[in-house]
Amino acid sequence: MSINYIDISPLPMLNTDLEIDRKYPQSFTTFRDQILQSDDFLFASPEYNYFVTAPLKNAINWASRPLNVWADKAATIVSVGGGFGGGRS
Template sequence: METVVAAKPIIKVAALCGSLRKASYNRGLVRSAIELSKSINGLEIEYIDIEPLPMLNTDLEGKGTFPPTVEAFRQKIKEADSILFASPEYNFSVSAPLKNAIDWASRPPNVWADKAAAIVSASGGSGGSRSQYHLRQIGVFLDLHFINKPEFFLNAHEHPAKFDGNGNLVDESFKKKLKEILISLQRFTLRLEGKL
């Protein structure tokens, strides 16, 4: 009699970048995460562009409806099992575009609720740690569940050689750290969903 091995559930990750620059280091982290995910069985990452979102204005809401770009964005978040944030640090906090995206998806019904999440940052100074801590605080209200470890902070100003001229991550040691984040996010998501 043949033994049937159950296929590993596919975890769908929505990846958001808080920087709108095409060659930003944080976008580079997302591109690298997508590439790395191809070597992780059962993990799929989709980049969700937040640039088209209008600034939050509840006058744009109808009775239970949102502008089409917002509706499409909210649906992508709703369909995802977990979230990967690439969060630069602006003035000791998260960027305005990322906060705007977070706020739109939090409008009732809150589509962030009960999802696993992870944060990676490439920034100056502390490598984005302050933005990550603020994002974790926001996540408490949104019922987002962040992995605690490992953490990923990269001081891109002190170590620009870790990226190429297009903002792509080229440093193998940091690629390894990024893959560890993805594996941790996958396992935590499976635990939250009762599949592990």
Template sequence: MAVEMEEKPVIKLAAICGSLRKASYNRGLLRAAMKMCRDSVIEGIEMEDIDISELPMMNVDLESNGTFPLVVEEFRHKIRGCDAVFFASPEYNYSLTPLLKNAIDWASRPPNAWADKPAAIVSVEGSGKSGQYHLRQIGVFLDIHFINKPELFLNAFEPPKKFDDNGDLIDEETRKRLQDVLLALRAFTLRLMKGKSY
């Protein structure tokens, strides 16, 4: 008798970049991750790039009777509708970027859109790990469940060259490490999704 294989659900993954720089290496990591998912190098993930650059600065005066400005409502809807979140952000002054913090604050307004979302973060920076650890600390309060390992901190200034002049990832070792992060996030997300079905 043939044994039917359990079909795994497709994970909707929201990709968020904390940098506005045109040739951002962090956005280069996101592009590489999205290409892996699109080309089925990583199967079972649909990854959507969520633009946070147009969000106004968080201000409760912009809220009215439980509603938000349209661009904020759309962003919150996308976060609520995803299964997991993939952050790529540099470190600014031992912390995360103002752009990313602003997005996190908007989606945290009641009802908290981040609650119970599995997540991973990767970073390209000169040195240091404080930005990632600060984001993980914020995640504890907001009930974001970050994978513990593997971690991906990347110093773009150490040889060999990891990105081209357009900010596209060209280093195969980094590509493999990025793939490992995506696989770990997929496995963790599926585990949490299975737990919710009971």
């Protein structure tokens, strides 16, 4: 088993207007290629307002745009925080 860290910090905020002419930023293409090359995922995020953090939600949204590159991929979520221990994120 090997674990590769995927840096989501270069991703801009999701902008579906870019889909009209398919003028996606390079960070989008790189990110989606990394997901396609992976077998499964470990999401690690503190609970933030009963959800995952905004940068992680943004990354999930970018990858779920057509064609959804998360499809048929296994995932595990690790979280902590609040009185419920991160269970709401």
